Amino acid sequence: AQTVTQSQPEMSVQEAETVTLSCTYDTSESNYYLFWYKQPPSRQMILVIRQEAYKQQNATENRFSVNFQKAAKSFSLKISDSQLGDTAMYFCAFMKTFGNEKLTFGTGTRLTIIP
Amino acid sequence: SQTIHQWPATLVQPVGSPLSLECTVEGTSNPNLYWYRQAAGRGLQLLFYSVGIGQISSEVPQNLSASRPQDRQFILSSKKLLLSDSGFYLCAWTPAGAPDTQYFGPGTRLTVL
Numbered sequence: 190a191q192t193v194t195q196s197q198p199e200m201s202v203q204e205a206e207t208v209t210l211s212c213t214y215d216t217s218e219s220n221y222y223l224f225w226y227k228q229p230p231s232r233q234m235i236l237v238i239r240q241e242a243y244k245q246q247n248a249t250e251n252r253f254s255v256n257f258q259k260a261a262k263s264f265s266l267k268i269s270d271s272q273l274g275d276t277a278m279y280f281c282a283f284m285k286t287f288g289n290e291k292l293t294f295g296t297g298t299r300l301t302i303i304p
Numbered sequence: 305s306q307t308i309h310q311w312p313a314t315l316v317q318p319v320g321s322p323l324s325l326e327c328t329v330e331g332t333s334n335p336n337l338y339w340y341r342q343a344a345g346r347g348l349q350l351l352f353y354s355v356g357i358g359q360i361s362s363e364v365p366q367n368l369s370a371s372r373p374q375d376r377q378f379i380l381s382s383k384k385l386l387l388s389d390s391g392f393y394l395c396a397w398t399p400a401g402a403p404d405t406q407y408f409g410p411g412t413r414l415t416v417l
Contacts, residue, residue: 292348292396
């Protein structure tokens with residue numbers, strides 16, 4: 190079974206600064222996907238970024254980028270030039286490539302952007 | 305474009321009452337559909353998923369059941385609610401044949417008193 194661990198329950202950063210959220214996972218699979226989802230106060234889960242395990246290049250979406258270290262089973266999210274709208278819970282999630290496309294979530298990191 | 309709807313948005317029910325939550329997806333055919341529950345202060349737990357009409361797989365034995373009467377409709381039900389059923393329920397979908405990213409609906413907040 191896969192597990193996803195987010196060791197930072199809460200983080201805060203000043204607006205316009207850069208922040209990195211940590212995520213580690215455990216799996217015996219060689220092909221899989223990793224995701225970061227954002228859950229603002231409205232509680233809708235919003236996809237932030239996706240990484241395919243077979244790709245060595247780190248995914249980037251505007252101000253959001255990941256540092257994917259497959260051997261270390263680490264998948265951190267970096268938010269550059271943080272904005273007030275980035276305040277939310279952030280969840281790291283894992284999904285196998287084949288078979289049941291079940292998402293396994295971490296427990297989340299509550300990020301607060303301070304004006 | 306595809307849109308996913310859930311209703312009701314909020315629900316308060318007494319213990320022992322029945323439950324029916326509905327999820328519908330627009331703009332796609334034969335999606336894979338999922339029900340997740342999020343307890344307060346926790347991550348999401350997969351409850352059920354469906355790859356087609358009438359095809360339901362359960363991840364966690366519990367007081368809930370799911371049905372898929374139509375291609376783009378997914379229903380979460382209970383005959384008798386328990387206090388422990390309280391939580392935030394999220395429906396998600398992925399395109400059939402390319403199920404590599406799940407997209408979530410707005411969710412239903414259920415409080416059982």
